[in-house]
Amino acid sequence: MSRTPVVGVLALQGDVREHLRALTACGVDVRPVRRPAELAGLDGIVLPGGESTTIDKLSRIFGLRDPLRAALDAGLPAYGSCAGMILLAKRVLDGTEDQQTFGALDITVRRNAFGRQVESFETDVDLDGVAGGPVHAVFIRAPWVESIDDGVQVLGAVVPPGLRESKIIAVRHENVLATSFHPEVTDELRIHRYFVDLVRAAS
C-alpha cells in the first residue's frame, strides 16, 4: 500500500513512549490509544510491557475492553511485549483472580514465570524470521508460554536461568505477535520491524 500505516500503542500504563519511539523509527505513523474512538482507522496496535493486571483494569474503566476485543476479533494486527503478551493470551496461569485478557492468541502463558523483579535477566536469543543474528532480550518479571494451540508458530525459546529445559518466549499466529521480552527498552528495532511488515502486508 502507498499510505503510511497508523499503528496505535495501548496507552493506559507501561512502556508506551518506548514503543511509540521504536515504531516511529520504523517509519509508521503512531497514535497513543486511551479511548475507544482512537481505535478507528488503526492498521495495527501494540500492547506494551507494564503490568497486565493494571492495564486490564484500566481498559475496563476507560471502556476500551470490548471495542479493543472486537477490533482484535476482526483481525487488527497486534504485537504484545511482556505484559502485552499476557493481555493477548487466551489463558493465563498465576494471574490474579479477576484478571481478564483480550484473548487474541491461542496460547497459555504463565505470568511472572521467570521469577520476581530481582530475577530479571538479559540474554541473546535467535528468533525465527528475524535475520541478522541473535536479538538481545531483556526479561523483567516476564511470562513464558506454557502451551500453544494449533496454528501458533514458535519464533523463539530460551533456557531460563537455573532451569534445564527451554521455554517459549516468542510466538506468532497470523497477524498477532507476542514476546516475553521488551525490545522497546533496548535499541533493537528488528521486532518492531517484523511487526510493521505484518501490518503493511495486512493493510
Ligand code: GLN
Ligand atoms: N509481570 C507483569 C505482568 O503480569 C509483566 C512484566 C512486564 O511487562 N515487564 O503484567
